[in-house]
Amino acid sequence: MLAAKSISASELMQAFVARTTAVEGRVHAFNSRDEVGALGLAAASDARRAAGQARGPLDGIPIGFKDVIAVEGQPLTASSKMLANFISPYDATVTTKLKAAGAIPWGRLNLDEFAMGSSTENSAFGATANPWDLTRVPGGSSGGSAAAVAAGEMPVALGSDTGGSIRQPAAFCGLVGLKPTYGLVSRYGLAAFASSLDQIGTLTRTVGDAAQLLQVVAGHDSRDSTSLSTVIPDYSAALQKKSRPWRIGVPKEFFGPGLDAEIGAAVQQALAFYRSAGAEIREVSLPLTAEYAIAVYYLIATAEASSNLARYDGIRYGHRTRVATGAISIYAQSRAEGFGEEVKRRIILGTHVLSSGYYDAYYLRAQKVRTLIRGEFMRVFQDCDVMLSPTTPTAAFKLGEKSSDPLAMYLNDIYTIGVNLAGLPGISLPCGFTAGGLPIGLQIIGQPFGEAEMLTIAHTYEQGHSWHTKYPNL
């Protein structure tokens, strides 16, 4: 539409500002936003297009940032009191790339504090509501990103996914959520939670939008030593290709007890669709993942978090207590005041499992089981192109329903977490609604750096269905 000049970037930006003003009071997806700045960038985009110097398909497109991804000069709070007044001194690499493509940073989006949670209820600035049912959670931790796109406050947003934090909110909000292979997208400028699991990805309405955004943000970055040099294919072009008949693996353990019947039925229908499209559906088995992935994850993720969050000490940046005066007591008291309950819980657990006498039994053992889990995925991929499963065992739950029971909240991540442990790409896309009108997510798990094929398979489903054209009544 922008390229055809049927709408200007300024008109588009004004429409999103107006929509946000209308619905944000009910959704609370944003932590902060800069309307004047965004409108200024939209005007600049229009000027480029008028001069024949548009920078490509993203020029003039507003994009939201989960409030853990740095945009120079804008706040970065991680939805924590610890960083309530922090202003990013530089751009994340993904931000640099998106700005160069002409995209317009539109707002800082709410999350579970430091991305720790599955409901966005752990935010120091209040919970975000699910646009499909305001009494329910949008999922998390990228709940603000998902809710903002679902509510029509922006067309696309960035999130981060450590154990399902993009795919689960995408499922709960009826969106496409893409978590790339570990190492495909630079983490430079992403506030670290669990460095061996974190990956930046996208929340969009369509698979095509996800492909276009990934095209811009993917690629090696010397400022992230875990970013890999790999050839970046043309993802959008790949969507149109007809490849050989796909072999789709279906992990039988992901359809066991605990899976809501309506979700199971919707995913079975998706499998029937692929079968009729010529795909070969194979039952596969991921027994170790199903049984042990959550335990492994909560040992490794909390261990890494306790180490990463040691930097918040009240000295160089972030919250500093006014009560304490000694060096050690300033650390301990600043952290006590700055961190919320879930963050404290994970720091304590992570410190414990790394501490002398427990390291081998917990952390080292978890790393070894992680090796076995990755091996299990890779063995299945010898005979399958992708795997397919539900994204979540249930649809969006009620606000407050699980917030008092951390373990119950953790168990909700059962189908997504193995993907992060193995470093694989995953995508969630809408595959139906419950009788109560809540979106259902279908997860496709790809091979390492197999985004092009994974996106193509997702796109094929999307072309045969209309779930992605439904909007919530807000």
Place this chain on the structure above:
Amino acid sequence: MNSSAEINIEYVARLARLALTATEQAKLSQQLGDILHYVDKLKQVEVAGIEPMAHGLPVFNVWAADVVVAGLSVEEALRNAPEQRADSIVVPKVVE
């Protein structure tokens, strides 16, 4: 493996430089006890001879060219400091 009941919250909180109230300690003891009980199931897995995995990529060492690049200015670096004076961050005295 030590019993999960052995988590000493007060000791771990000191290691983590995190001040916790008595109420927080009591609540965390119970919650982390449940979580540690849950993760104890990893004891069932045979891991003899298995290498630990630090992350999902077969990348083991990465060198960067030793080239000077621009960093933050003093002003930018201090912008988020809780307290500053004379191009420095103000901290409590740690040496008597």
